[in-house]
Amino acid sequence: MRPELPEVPGILTGHQVAATAASIVAMQEPDGAVPWAPGEHADVWNHIEAAMAMLVGGEVEASDRAFDWVLRLQRADGSWPMKIVAGQVEDHSGETNMSAYLAVGVWHNWLVRRDLAFVRRYWPAVRRALDWVVSLQLPFGGIAWSQEWSQGHPAKVNAEALVAGSSSIYHSLAAGVALAELVGEPQPGWELAGGRLAHALREHRDQFLDKSRYSMDWYYPVLGGAVRGQAGKDLIAASWDTFVVPDLGILCIAPDPWVTGAETCELVMALDALGDRDRALRLFADMQHLREPDGRYWTGYVYPDRVNWPGEQTTYTAAAVILAADQLSGATGGSDIMRGATLPVFSEIGLECGCPSADVLAGAARS
Numbered sequence: 001m002r003p004e005l006p007e008v009p010g011i012l013t014g015h016q017v018a019a020t021a022a023s024i025v026a027m028q029e030p031d032g033a034v035p036w037a038p039g040e041h042a043d044v045w046n047h048i049e050a051a052m053a054m055l056v057g058g059e060v061e062a063s064d065r066a067f068d069w070v071l072r073l074q075r076a077d078g079s080w081p082m083k084i085v086a087g088q089v090e091d092h093s094g095e096t097n098m099s100a101y102l103a104v105g106v107w108h109n110w111l112v113r114r115d116l117a118f119v120r121r122y123w124p125a126v127r128r129a130l131d132w133v134v135s136l137q138l139p140f141g142g143i144a145w146s147q148e149w150s151q152g153h154p155a156k157v158n159a160e161a162l163v164a165g166s167s168s169i170y171h172s173l174a175a176g177v178a179l180a181e182l183v184g185e186p187q188p189g190w191e192l193a194g195g196r197l198a199h200a201l202r203e204h205r206d207q208f209l210d211k212s213r214y215s216m217d218w219y220y221p222v223l224g225g226a227v228r229g230q231a232g233k234d235l236i237a238a239s240w241d242t243f244v245v246p247d248l249g250i251l252c253i254a255p256d257p258w259v260t261g262a263e264t265c266e267l268v269m270a271l272d273a274l275g276d277r278d279r280a281l282r283l284f285a286d287m288q289h290l291r292e293p294d295g296r297y298w299t300g301y302v303y304p305d306r307v308n309w310p311g312e313q314t315t316y317t318a319a320a321v322i323l324a325a326d327q328l329s330g331a332t333g334g335s336d337i338m339r340g341a342t343l344p345v346f347s348e349i350g351l352e353c354g355c356p357s358a359d360v361l362a363g364a365a366r367s
Contacts, residue, residue, distance in 0.1 A: 002058045002060055003055065003056060003112050003113075003331070003332040003334075004331045004332060005018055005056075005058060006056060006322065006326040006329040006331040006332070006335075007325070007329055007331065008281070008284065008328050008329055010285075011281070011284055011285045011288065012321075017056075017322055017325055018058055019294060019295030020053075020295040020322055021053060021054050021056070021059045021295075021318075021322060022295060023313070023315075024053060024054055024057075024059070024315045024319060025059050027315050028050075028062055028065070029042075029086070032065035032066050032069030033066075033069050033084065034046070034047045034066055034315050036314050036316060037312045037313065039086075040312075041083045041084060041090060042083075042085075043080075043082060043083060043095075044070060044073070044098045044099065044101065044102070045097060045101045045168075046315070046316040047066060047069070047070065048067075048070065048102060048104070048105035049101075049105075049320070049323070050066060051063045051066035052105055052109075052323060052337070053320075053322035053323055054319075055108075055112055055113075055334070056112065056322050056332055057322050063109075067109070070102060070105075070125070071122070071125055074129070077132050078099065078125075078127075078128035079094030079095075079099045079129070079132050079154075080098060080099050080129075081093070081149075082094065082095050082098065092149035092152075093149055094132070094146060094147045094154070095165070096132075096133045096136055096143050096144060096145060096146065096147075096165065096169060097143075097145065097162070097165035097166070097168050097169055099133060100129060100130060100168070100169045100173070100176075101168065103126045103175040104171055104172050104175045106119060106122045106126055106175070107175035107178055107179055107337070107342075107343075108175075108334045108337045110179070110182065111336060111342060112332045112333050114333075116182075119183060123179060123185075126176055127185075127187075130172065130173065130176045130190055131189075133172070134189060134190060136157060137193050137196065138159060138161055139352045139353065140204050140207045140353045141196040141198075141199055141200030141351070141352070142161025142162075142197065142200045142204075142208055143161055144157050144158060144160065145158055145160060145161060145165050146158045161208045162208060162211060162217075163201070163205055163208045163220060163221065164217050166197060166200070166201060167201055167220035169224075170194060170197050170198055170201060170224045170225060170226045171223075171225050171338075171340075173194040173197065174225060174340065174343040175343060177343075177346075178344060191346055192349065194344075194346035195346035195347050195348045195349050195350070195357075196348070196351055196352065196353075197346075199353070200353065201221045201224075201226040202226060202227055202231065203353075203355065205221075213253050214252065214253055215243045215250050215252060215253070215263050215267070216263060218235070218239045218242075219266065219267045221235060222235060222273065223266055223269060223273070223338060225273075225338075225340045228273065229274075232270075232273075233276070236271070236274065242254050242255075245303065246286070247286050248289065248301065248303055249261065249264035249283065249286050249287040249290075249301075250264045250267055250283070258300050258301070258303075259287075259303065260299060260300035260301075260317075261287050261298065261317040262316050262319075264283055264287040265317075265324040266320060266324075267283060268280045268281075268284045268324045268327075269327050269338040272327055272328060272338075273338055273339045273340065280328065284324055284328060287321075290317070291321075292313060295318070296313035296318065297317040298312075299312060299314045323337070323338070
């Protein structure tokens with residue numbers, strides 16, 4: 001059964017969403033991999049995002065092929081290679097953010113299809129991936145961003161954390177815990193790690209690597225679900241004027257005059273999750289200048305030169321458009337994947353950063 005196609009009145013029709021999904025399929029490789037663009041590399045995070053978008057866009061068989069590819073490439077420790085080109089690994093390092101994201105993809109598939117057999121098939125891979133990711137949590141709560149590989153084995157851990165990557169990992173842990181409850185295999189260790197990670201993203205962003213010029217570091221704590229409510233609104237307000245270019249979208253890197261479609265659509269979803277629907281719709285409309293008539297999307301636009309750059313239409317931009325359209329329209333059950341109403345919220349317990357945690361405060365209150 002194919003899902004109902006998203007449609008955002010006055011901005012994007014269901015037919016246009018289907019054309020964009022078909023544009024991703026056209027770039028899918030025979031083994032199921034979805035590269036950034038033809039001839040470029042694939043990574044498991046953007047690949048899974050494309051699989052989610054193809055499902056929402058009605059390309060169910062192509063989405064299933066993409067998920068099959070993910071299973072074939074997972075390594076024994078639970079990670080995936082960082083960079084694959086035409087079926088060959090070019091960077092063997094494992095990135096925690098990328099490897100964690102299978103949990104989001106499988107939970108999204110469940111929300112759309114309610115296929116428990118699919119969930120059970122992918123659950124062992126999700127479990128291995130998140131166990132590996134959680135093993136790389138740092139004392140302050142962030143997650144080390146990657147682990148190098150040497151001579152076919154895991155090697156040096158790059159023990160620094162990224163705000164955007166750790167925010168996405170928080171989202172993946174929430175999806176993983178939801179899946180664990182669904183299959184009847186609770187994972188309290190993931191819940192503990194999620195609470196510590198949420199605390200770090202709320203209270204200790206200064207301990208992450210400084211990537212504040214990147215818009216992803218600005219909105220991702222909201223998009224991933226760790227920072228919501230008034231704190232999320234305040235976070236968005238703090239850098240709105242730094243990154244938002246009226247009528248065009250948002251900057252990828254400030255102050256470079258380059259707006260990008262994927263980042264704009266992710267901010268759209270973050271705004272919608274905060275209840276800021278008017279600005280979400282406005283930004284979604286603003287970025288449509290990147291659309292080609294056949295449904296493909298340019299990566300970005302250098303506005304002083306009035307040039308689309310780089311000179312390619314990317315699968316990850318198309319995927320972000322489709323997922324944003326679904327969230328704004330509520331067409332499928334998967335429209336909740338970034339809003340997070342179907343996901344758990346973690347308690348801040350077992351903190352190792354020196355801050356009093358919820359369990360300690362509760363004990364003090366009882367004494």
